Amino acid sequence: MTVTRPEMLKFHQYSFGDEEINEVVDTLRSGWITLGPKTQKFEDDFRRYIGCSHAVGVYSCTSALTLALAGLGIGPGDEVITTPITFPAAVNEIIHLGGKPVFVDVVPGTLNMDAGKIEEKVTEKTKAILPVHFAGHPCDMDEIQAIAQKHGLVIIEDAAHAIEAEYKGRKIGAIGDATCFSFYATKNITTGEGGMLTTNNEKLADEARALRLHGITRDAWKRYGTEGFKYWEQVSLGYKCNMFDIQAALGIHQLRKVDLFWERRKAICAKYDAAFKNVHEVRSLEVSKDVKSAYHIYVLALEPDRLSISRNDFINEMMKRKVGLAIHFRSLTLQSYYREHFSESVGTVPIAESFSERILTLPLYPTMEDSDVQYVIDMAMDTVEKNRA
Ligand SMILES: Cc1ncc(COP(=O)(O)O)c(C=O)c1O
Structure with missing residues (x-):
């Protein structure tokens, strides 16, 4: 064996430049560090990059999965068909909501869920299909959409690995009912921890914006901003998983790269x-x-x-x-x-x-x-x- 390196070659290393550092410092000096204008800018940039109607910034991809599942009505007894070759995040959230994950096997070539085996798993309890674009390779979305349409199922995509991915010329993030992205430290772009939910469904986007902040309808920035005092209203049973501006400061510049x-x-x-x-x-x-x-x-x-x-x-x-x-x-x-x-x-x-x-x-x-x-x-x-x- 010829070991020529004194140091371990790292498995992963994120890449930040002065742009990210300066934007974080600017955020710290701005007087507003939580959900606010930088998150909104990052959401707008991300929505344009994906080419979808709505992007909702959240604390992590796991949070995006929670909001997508909850927002699309997955609850006790519902079955969600998904892949076993994945990180536990999506499946855990299905279980937290009282649902049941139903696993289909993968194809050897890509290790993505085998779309040809999905239909045999559909029962009267099935509510959703949750494909994971493993390693960044898109799943067979034509077949998944056809099955979803035939059986009246929603599609929630785990695109933690797949920001840049396209399926037959269509950008991942603009295909299913909801798509969830990760900006965890090892992901293609990073905000340390961070996630985004994208959708073309306005109702779901509104619901997710409320759910990320306890189920209340106005976020803190708008409550205390210059637009005048506005009281908030709790409309649903939500979570606390909003993105905040220090994360978004990193994301704005990472997305450009x-x-x-x-x-x-x-x-x-x-x-x-x-x-x-x-x-x-x-x-x-x-x-x-x-x-x-x-x-x-x-x-x-x-x-x-x-x-x-x-x-x-x-x-x-x-x-x-x-x-x-x-x-x-x-x-x-x-x-x-x-x-x-x-x-x-x-x-x-x-x-x-x-x-x-x-x-x-x-x-x-x-x-x-x-x-x-x-x-x-x-x-x-x-x-x-x-x-x-
Ligand atoms: C396929 C997949 N889904 C979801 C997640 C969860 O992402 P996050 O850490 O942003 O919640 C990961 C994280 O590694 C992942 O690999």
Whole structure:
């Protein structure tokens, strides 16, 4: 093994410049730090970027999912069809609202939910389909929309990975009834913590604006602003999950760089694809011809029959070689909580469960130098060569 780096190559690193720093300082000096004019500007910019009618800034993608599910009426006993290869956020929110997640298996090429298997899961209790655009690759929205239309279901998209993504020329965020984005520290653009709900449904947007602030109809900025005193009214049972202006200060400038960051990640993915194309021990995910992937993460699936070590040992070997890695994701059906409370779903998604033990995620972020990318490739090749079955 040739470890040439003294320091670990980080799995992820966000990119802020002076623009973000100055905007945060300006916010701190402005006298208004919570939900206010900068959030409104970021929402306007984001709405224009997506090409949708409404964007509602919230504390996180998880909050956006809560508001989308609650705002679209998901409640006790309702079933929501979704994917097991994801972060727990959306499924947790379904359960918090009294609903039941129903998992469909994934397709091996993209690890997105298999749209061809959705319809067999529809029952009279089904209210929604919740696709997750895994790794930034759009799900098969034509088929999902057709099923939703046929059965009168709403579509709530988890686009935490997919800000830049497009499906057949249509921007993700302007297709389903509601779409939820994340600006968490490791996402394509970041506000530290942060999220956005986009929709073309005015009623839902109004509802989400109320729900993000306890269910009251006027936010604090408008209550105490220069427009004169206005009392607020609580119209629904809401949450406290609004975006605030310090987050938005970062978001305004991150959004201006979103395409620049995307270009660099795309180029890095092309280098990884080229390097691993003919390596039979590993397999990259596919990108369909009719989509624009957001290239959020680079997932590599190991071929267990061709290697003498497990995925976890492969990660340990890479870490010894100073490469930081992650796993996105183990099937939720394998997590202790779901095994205990949704044991009936264990074993129903064999492709997801098998990939759970085979996948790992390589570093991918715009500030990676070409030499960093080559280092990751060299170390992966070295690990494969030393551990062939
Ligand atoms: C697919 C997916 N959905 C939702 C979330 C939750 O995002 P947030 O941390 O902004 O709530 C994440 C976060 O990692 C995610 O990966």
